[in-house]
Amino acid sequence: MKHFKLGITVGIIAICFLTLGIMAPSTASAKITFVTIGTGGVTGVYYPTGGAISKIVNKKSKVYHLKVTVESTGGSVFNVNAIMSGDLDFGIVESSRQYQAWHGQMEWAKKGPQKNLRSICSFHPESVTIVAGDDTGIKTFRDLKGHHVNIGNPGSGQRGEAIELLTQAGIDWKKDIKAEGMKAVESAQMLQDGRIDAFFYTVGHPNGSIKEATAGKRKVHFVPIPDDIIMPLLKKHSYFAKAYIPIKFYPDATNKKDVPTIAVKATFCTSAKEPAWIVYDITKEIFDNLETFKKLHPALNVLTKKNMLTGLTAPIHPGALKYYRESGLIKYIPKSLISK
Ligand code: GLU
Numbered sequence: 268m269k270h271f272k273l274g275i276t277v278g279i280i281a282i283c284f285l286t287l288g289i290m291a292p293s294t295a296s297a298k299i300t301f302v303t304i305g306t307g308g309v310t311g312v313y314y315p316t317g318g319a320i321s322k323i324v325n326k327k328s329k330v331y332h333l334k335v336t337v338e339s340t341g342g343s344v345f346n347v348n349a350i351m352s353g354d355l356d357f358g359i360v361e362s363s364r365q366y367q368a369w370h371g372q373m374e375w376a377k378k379g380p381q382k383n384l385r386s387i388c389s390f391h392p393e394s395v396t397i398v399a400g401d402d403t404g405i406k407t408f409r410d411l412k413g414h415h416v417n418i419g420n421p422g423s424g425q426r427g428e429a430i431e432l433l434t435q436a437g438i439d440w441k442k443d444i445k446a447e448g449m450k451a452v453e454s455a456q457m458l459q460d461g462r463i464d465a466f467f468y469t470v471g472h473p474n475g476s477i478k479e480a481t482a483g484k485r486k487v488h489f490v491p492i493p494d495d496i497i498m499p500l501l502k503k504h505s506y507f508a509k510a511y512i513p514i515k516f517y518p519d520a521t522n523k524k525d526v527p528t529i530a531v532k533a534t535f536c537t538s539a540k541e542p543a544w545i546v547y548d549i550t551k552e553i554f555d556n557l558e559t560f561k562k563l564h565p566a567l568n569v570l571t572k573k574n575m576l577t578g579l580t581a582p583i584h585p586g587a588l589k590y591y592r593e594s595g596l597i598k599y600i601p602k603s604l605i606s607k
Contacts, residue, residue, distance in 0.1 A: 299328065302545060303336045305346035305358035307423075308452035310479065312471035312566045313359040313533065314339055316390055319563035320535075324552045331548045341422025341450060344374050348422075350538050351381055356545070361393060361424035361469060362532040362578035363506040369581045373427055385584035386604070387535040387550055388575040391471040391566045394510045394530040395428045397490040398458060398480050399465035401521055408492050412438050417447040417454050417466035424531070425451065429467040432529070435496050455480035458487060465490065471533060471566035473516035481519040489514075489526040497529050506531055506578070532578035539584070546586025554594065573599050582606035 304320060307313035317337035324335045338355070340346055346358025347368045360368075367373040371380035399405040405414060411433070418433075418440060419426035426448070433440045440446050447463055454466035458480050468476060481487055489512055500507050510530035514522050537546060553560055554572060561567045576591075576599045583591070583604045591597040 297332050299332050299334050300545065301334050301336060302356040302541075302549075303338050305338050305340040305349055305355040307340060307342045307359065308450055308476065309339050310452050310455070310474065310476035311342075311468075312391060312393070312474050312564060313342070315564045316359060316533065316567065319560055319567065320549065320553060322563065323556050323560055324549055327548075327552060333545060333548055335549070341420050343422075343424035344427070345422030347375075347381060347384065347536065350536060351383060353538070353540070356541055357387075357535065357537045357549075359390070359533050360536045361427075361506075362389065362534050362580070363504070364424050364427060365534050365536060365578075366504075366506045366580040367427070374421075381581075383539040384581040385537050385539050385541070385546075386579040386581045387537060387546060387584055387587045388553070389578040390533040390535065390575065391569060392508070392510060392530045393424075393469050393471050393533050394512055394528045395425070395432065395492065396468045396470055396472075396477060396512055396528065397465055397492075398454075398468070398477065398487050398520075399490050400458060400461070401486040401488055403464040405465055405490060408432070408490055408496060409436055409438070411436075411465060411490070412443050414464040415445040415447065415462075417449050417457060417463050418444075419467055420448050420450045423451065425467045425469040428469050428529070428531070431500065432492065432496060435500055451476055455483075459483035459485050461485065469531060472512060473565055477517060481517045486521055488521045489517075489528075491526050492528045494527075497527070500529060506580075534578055536581065537584055541584065541586070543584070543586035543589065546584045547589050548586075550587040550590040554590065554596070572596060576600055579604055 304317040306317040321335035321337050328334050343361045343364040346360050349355035350358050368375050368381040418429035430440050451468045455476055457463045507529050511525040514525050561570050
């Protein structure tokens with residue numbers, strides 16, 4: 268009897284261990300899902316913005332079983348394409364590039380509309396920033412003609428804006444300038460070393476790259492974009508807005524006043540294929556912790572829940588919509604962005 272009882276006890280203990288053994292993997296099967304956000308160069312604003320998202324979400328990784336990692340990339344166009352191919356889960360993309368990808372324009376003219384692109388929200392404004400050496404004689408936008416200019420790498424957002432602006436100014440970017448296709452992260456040093464005369468960068472302010480470009484030995488300035496180039500573009504494209512580069516951020520630049528230019532917005536994108544729970548958790552953490560999020564980079568300072576719902580073209584992902592419905596923010600979202 269005793270033996271029998273002992274047998275039962277041992278049996279029960281064994282079953283417990285066995286169960287635990289089975290349980291263990293299933294507890295671990297609430298395993299962490301890793302998602303990656305594509306950003307831009309490390310000295311831009313996308314990279315620290317991605318870092319801010321990951322910081323906020325990863326604080327809750329035990330709750331959500333989700334870990335966000337950030338990748339430095341070639342920029343907006345690269346990010347859209349990598350989201351579409353499934354190489355990236357999320358990406359930060361200029362509002363102009365989101366619009367063009369959704370409608371199958373510019374880099375997507377041959378591939379056609381990117382119908383699986385989804386938007387989540389927008390972040391900071393990004394202004395087209397042209398930095399030129401004082402010794403180059405480039406004073407006005409049209410003076411860029413005949414000069415050696417980095418318009419940006421093919422995966423970047425700024426390359427598109429540079430081409431649109433130059434074309435609007437009657438400058439053929441293939442013939443009338445010596446166009447360089449380098450990444451923004453290299454521009455500051457190239458300008459300081461005298462290897463280029465000027466560069467384009469569509470970026471939020473303040474940022475490390477422009478600080479680096481203005482703080483060197485070679486004196487440099489921002490090139491203003493005149494109204495006769497800006498206005499027709501504003502009429503043509505809803506994604507452009509007039510803006511000024513605040514000179515207070517760059518005391519070493521030789522401009523005296525804020526510099527007129529044109530701006531887009533940084534937007535947060537994903538694919539229709541991304542699971543709704545992941546998009547929901549990330550959206551919720553960004554919006555619920557907006558005050559903390561804004562402090563993680565000075566360019567994010569201007570964000571409000573309302574202005575983060577502007578500048579979008581692709582339909583809003585259902586995971587984000589769920590959060591906007593719950594939080595009442597849905598009232599700020601145009602019906603055209605809510606897909607059935
Ligand atoms: N707007 C740039 C691009 O789309 C990136 C700017 C940044 O990294 O902050 O390529």
